[in-house]
Amino acid sequence: MNKENLVRFLQNTSLVSFHTAVKIAGQFHEKVIPKNQLHLEEDKICNEYLFLEKGYMRAFAHDTEGSEVTTNFCSQGQMVFEVNSFFNRTRSKENIQALTDCEGLYISFEELNNLFHTLPEFREFGRAVLVKGYADLKGRMLYMITETAEERYENLLKTNPQIFQFAPLKNIASYLGITDTSLSRIRKEILKK
Amino acid sequence: MNKENLVRFLQNTSLVSFHTAVKIAGQFHEKVIPKNQLHLEEDKICNEYLFLEKGYMRAFAHDTEGSEVTTNFCSQGQMVFEVNSFFNRTRSKENIQALTDCEGLYISFEELNNLFHTLPEFREFGRAVLVKGYADLKGRMLYMITETAEERYENLLKTNPQIFQFAPLKNIASYLGITDTSLSRIRKEILKK
DNA sequence: GCAGCATCTTGCCAAATGACAAGAAATAAA
DNA sequence: TTTATTTCTTGTCATTTGGCAAGATGCTGC
Numbered sequence: 169m170n171k172e173n174l175v176r177f178l179q180n181t182s183l184v185s186f187h188t189a190v191k192i193a194g195q196f197h198e199k200v201i202p203k204n205q206l207h208l209e210e211d212k213i214c215n216e217y218l219f220l221e222k223g224y225m226r227a228f229a230h231d232t233e234g235s236e237v238t239t240n241f242c243s244q245g246q247m248v249f250e251v252n253s254f255f256n257r258t259r260s261k262e263n264i265q266a267l268t269d270c271e272g273l274y275i276s277f278e279e280l281n282n283l284f285h286t287l288p289e290f291r292e293f294g295r296a297v298l299v300k301g302y303a304d305l306k307g308r309m310l311y312m313i314t315e316t317a318e319e320r321y322e323n324l325l326k327t328n329p330q331i332f333q334f335a336p337l338k339n340i341a342s343y344l345g346i347t348d349t350s351l352s353r354i355r356k357e358i359l360k361k
Numbered sequence: 362m363n364k365e366n367l368v369r370f371l372q373n374t375s376l377v378s379f380h381t382a383v384k385i386a387g388q389f390h391e392k393v394i395p396k397n398q399l400h401l402e403e404d405k406i407c408n409e410y411l412f413l414e415k416g417y418m419r420a421f422a423h424d425t426e427g428s429e430v431t432t433n434f435c436s437q438g439q440m441v442f443e444v445n446s447f448f449n450r451t452r453s454k455e456n457i458q459a460l461t462d463c464e465g466l467y468i469s470f471e472e473l474n475n476l477f478h479t480l481p482e483f484r485e486f487g488r489a490v491l492v493k494g495y496a497d498l499k500g501r502m503l504y505m506i507t508e509t510a511e512e513r514y515e516n517l518l519k520t521n522p523q524i525f526q527f528a529p530l531k532n533i534a535s536y537l538g539i540t541d542t543s544l545s546r547i548r549k550e551i552l553k554k
Numbered sequence: 555g556c557a558g559c560a561t562c563t564t565g566c567c568a569a570a571t572g573a574c575a576a577g578a579a580a581t582a583a584a
Numbered sequence: 585t586t587t588a589t590t591t592c593t594t595g596t597c598a599t600t601t602g603g604c605a606a607g608a609t610g611c612t613g614c
Contacts, residue, residue: 231507239503252496255488291484295448298491303445305498310432312505313538314424317601336561345506350601352563510570529591543571545593 171196174219174273177245183292192283192290196273201225201266207248208264214253216274220244223270224334228342229262238343241267241331247297248272267334317346318354364389367412367466370438376485385476385483389466394418394459400441401457407446409467413437416463417527421535422455431536434460434524440490441465460527510539511547 171193178189196219201207207225208214220242227240227250239262242248253260254277275283283290311320321344325332331340341351364386371382389412394400400418401407413435420433420443432455435441446453447470468476476483504513514537518525524533534544 229503231503237503237506239499251492252499255492256496285481288478295488295491298488298495299444299448302491302495302498303449305495305502306432306445309498309502309505310422310424310430312502313430313535338561342506346600347602348562349564349603353601356563531591539570540572541592542573542594546571549593 171273173221173245177219178293181293181296183296184289188287188289192287192293193273195279195283196275199272199274201270201272203266203269206263206265207270208250208253208260208262210261210263211259212253213257214250214260215276216249217254217277217280218248218272218274220246220248220270220272222272224267224330225264225270226267226335226339226343227262227264228339236339236342238335238339241328241335241343243328243330251298251301267331312345317344317350318357320344321351321354322358364466366414366438370412371486374486374489376489377482381480381482385480385486386466388472388476389468392465392467394463394465396459396462399456399458400463401443401446401453401455403454403456404452406450407443407453408469409442410447410470410473411441411465411467413439413441413463413465415465417460417523418457418463419460419528419532419536420455420457421532429532429535431528431532434521434528434536436521436523444491444494460524505538510537510543511550513537514544514547515551 174193174196175186175189178184178192179186184192199216199218201223207216207218208227210230222244224244225242225248226238227242228236228238231237242264248264250260250262250264252258253262257277280294284294311323315323321340324340324344337351338348341348344351346354367386367389368379368382371377371385372379377385392409392411394416400409400411401420403423415437417437418435418441419431420435421429421431424430435457441457443453443455443457445451446455450470473487477487504516508516514533517533517537530544531541534541537544539547
């Protein structure tokens, strides 16, 4: 594995020049995460700003009764980290788990700050990552409020079909805010059409 | 109106020294927003990074059928702006409206970037604002998925009681992801206890 | 292969919520 | 004040969703 994909990803934001992208990528370390392994464990401080090069992951938290709720799915070509824990150095309330064998490139909080300090272009990139994460979440929130479970399901199927190959339906159900039973019924209804 | 509150707010983050806080606040412009007026209008580019000094506001979007959905309530002492529109210079999908007569202090995107460029402490502050916004939204999303409408209502009542003085119940209902009819019934149920 | 476990579906019933419409109450406007 | 408008509540009924339990299917490890 080399760092071409990360360089390309940095460049594609139009915020980082090729030269700088190479310099940034040079600071990242390789990491392999086998299927089912936790990349980030609840109650620990997230210290890896990870570019997911290959594979799929999910983030999940526990609700007040202790059951798992999948809060996010991560696909290859995305930055994967727990924003709050990473930047505020607080214990994560979430776990991040590999749904498939994964490969990625990461830097620590300290390394990221050094890069932020010396490379304004990387700062811009970092901001863009945060803003995109925020915008995605906001879009999902609006969707959650205004659309039915069936519409949310069909939308996910359309926008993120790969996930259905790798994540069990109960993960997808909790991500959509319903039980696996309801999801099963919704799938049945859709088949009828 | 002077800028004491903003200086205090900047300092309270523990990211900005008093001296720098004064320097930063000096760049902000005063703004008054009468009750019901839009501070940000849909389809325009948000260009005001606003510290809300007095009053209460709400953000709202339109769903696919065109009905209003309240996406956020803003209280005095918070930064108020539409993250995606402001940082990406894109048309806002949201409106921000004064629920009461409001007073605030703002800078433009260009002014903010100049400050970011010259004052690392303000960059840290800016990052913290983004991270907090993200964390809040994530908490609400989890709450939305795992708690019942009644629990969400009672939680809002506990954590943000002032809003009930200023926002009509239909705004609160859509914020909670239910209809005003359902909210009315939930309130009735709670009275019985 | 076989046992054991997780996943997915289905049936039954209760509870929560929505859609629609009408009426009461509060607020704003004339 | 009177009128008009918005807000809030209530009633009726249909739909969605959940809780629970049982069965079917599929995967994993021995």
